[in-house]
Amino acid sequence: MITYTLLTGLAVIAAILVDLAILRTNLLKTLHFWVFFAVLTVMFLIANGVLTAAPVVLYNDDYNLGLRLGTIPAEDIFYGFALILPTLSIYARLTRQKGSV
């Protein structure tokens, strides 16, 4: 069955491949990225806490692990990682070519 857990796992693998193998921006090997991701996770927990507590978004637990941080599905943390790492890799590549970052 195609679940949220499965799709998120695939997206995380794709994100890692983009950074380390495809664009070779290697952000994952930097302290800069991990400090950023720690701060992002705090902001994310606030925003997503509101979205899942209201709830604005209702999750169908037939398609996730059912593990929650408060009201937030565990998959959401990895979902955010998979969205943002490729964004930063592409940005790093685009700006590095320009020689300005």
Place this chain on the structure above:
Amino acid sequence: MEQFVYTGVILFIGLPFLLKMNDPNLPLHKNKIQALKAMALPALVFIVWDILVTDLHWSFNDRFILGVKIMNLPLEEVLFFVFVPLTSILLYETVGYFLGRRR
């Protein structure tokens, strides 16, 4: 007022970018086109993913959204994929600034 809950979350996420994108201490102020390009492809992938699984893996509570839908996604959800990446770029550069990496 309930229908503005998701809008409020989007403002919370997007305001740092809107307020600080021209900060001269951050490379972003001269890389905004690159930031928009970097946001676009991952956002598109995640929006398509979202369209395919909405009402299956998750759904949206009509009480807390404006009710404007794009391909069955709330407008706020589409804006989520615009502003989360943009504010993340701002945050990434802000962290870089405080780490002293002002290349």
